[in-house]
Amino acid sequence: MKIGIDKIGFYIPQYYVDMNKLAEARGVEPEKLTIGIGQEKMAIAPITQDPVTLAANAALQILDDESLEKIDFVMFGTESGIDQSKSAGVYVHQLLGLRPDARTIEMKQACYGATAAIQLAKGHIALNPESKVLVLASDIARYGLHTAGEVTQGAGAVALIISANPRIMALDDISAYLTKDIMDFWRPTYSDVAFVDGKFSNEQYLAFFGQVWKEYKEKSGLSIADFEAICYHLPYTKIGLKALRTILEEGSTDVQEKLKDNYHISTLYGRKVGNIYTASLYLSLLSLLDQKELEAGARIGLFSYGSGAVGEFFSGILQSNYRDFLKIDHHTNLFNNRTELSVSKYEMVFEESLPTDGSSVDVDTTNDPAPICLTGINEHMRQYTNKNK
Known part of the structure; x- marks a missing residue:
């Protein structure tokens, strides 16, 4: 049985x-x-x-009546979780109107979480x-203004339906996989930004790729x-090229x-998006599928890496007429309808935050074109709306 x-679809915010x-x-x-x-x-x-609304908006584009009927498991991979206890997927489950008799969980291992979800979904x-299983990969990468990591921030989500x-x-x-306890990137619970040893993380990314590629x-x-x-x-896009170059001599x-x-x-x-952690690998796959007509039967390799660290190499075979099931026009519109922010405006948006002292707040969604938005916090509970309902 093929699984x-x-x-597959994605969502990015409008800015x-x-x-x-x-x-x-x-x-x-x-x-x-741009080059470096x-x-x-x-x-x-x-x-x-x-992360909840980004994931829900990504999933909204790939759901139909059959999916709503057959999805009985939601797996949400993220390292930008909004609650230490409640899964982000439970919010998405309600916002999308999925069937009540469905399991819903959140998975965490840095940028590897969605890959783990896909492998569990196969089982x-x-x-x-x-x-059918709905796998969500959604993150907002934050390192802070004027930091070394600022230029590798980003926001977005990819949604996948896994099925027979x-x-x-x-x-x-x-597949081939590897785990090592290393401190190349981490975010303690008391911090809203990540800590990263950039040089060490790059070295480990390449080392992990080399080892799992050999084992694969x-x-x-x-x-x-x-x-x-x-x-x-x-x-960031240059790191994958560095990894690819380490094995190119194996081919003609x-x-x-x-x-x-x-x-x-x-x-x-x-x-054009930046780093979206758990979704980055699958945005890479989607970029390839959307923008090039590949032949059915072509094998695509996939390298997943989550700092801390877990890495995996696996692969898939493209199916006949696969492009008929892509949302290429929708994805093109997402990019075409974005609004550029000046650097000063970006800094203002970046520093705008929800209260962390337990107070309630309402958020104006008038200028957000997304169907699903965060509308505020009330008595410690995040409030969401699906404008389509």
Whole structure:
């Protein structure tokens, strides 16, 4: 039985800042950001959008009556959780009107959480072939203004429906994974921004990729020539290219050129969004699928990395007519309808925050075009609205 991605969609908030202008405001050469790390724009979430609403808006675009009937498990991967106890997925479950007899959980391991969810979803579908699983990857990456990590911030979400007989990509059974207790990136519960050892994290990203790639080849018997493309977790787009370059010599010149070309296509969305943690790998995959017509049967490699750290390499096979089930026009409109913020306005939006002292607040959603928004806090409880209901 084939199990894999039946539907996939994403959502980004309506604001962005241009990285050239941010570089100028920070007194650095623009090429350091646009070429050095490979970023052009950075998505900015207003106070009316949080990981819950981003995920719900992403899922809204891929749900139909059949999905609403058959989804019996919601798995929410995030490292931007809004509650120490209650799953962010429970809010989404209600906002989307999913069936009540469905399990709902939240999963955390830095940027790896959504990959873990997908692997667990495969097991659930194997036992319940008529079911569908909604996997959500949603994050807002925050390091703070005027910090070294500021240029690798971002906001957005990817939603996937995992099912039997998938119409987009069937996931292979073999994968290779690795866990090590390292401190390359972390966010203690008392901090609203992450701590990161950037150089060490880059080194570990590449080391993890090298190890799981080697193990994957040994387990599967496959080589670099068997892949049409390899998509990477992209905290910034240049890091994936560094990883790809470490294995290119394993292939012929034609294979090398094909993988480099497809890698570039897989980064186009990420270049305009920034780092969205758990969703970054799947935004990379979606960028490739949306913007290039690949042949059915093509194998796509996927490298997932979550600091702290867990890494995994796995793969999937594109299905016949997979492009018929993509939301390409909707995704194009998301980018085309965004509003650019000046650097000073970006800083104002970034510093706007919800109260942390238990007080209540109402939030004006008039200027937010998203169907699902955060409307405030009342008696310690976040309030949400689905404008379509």
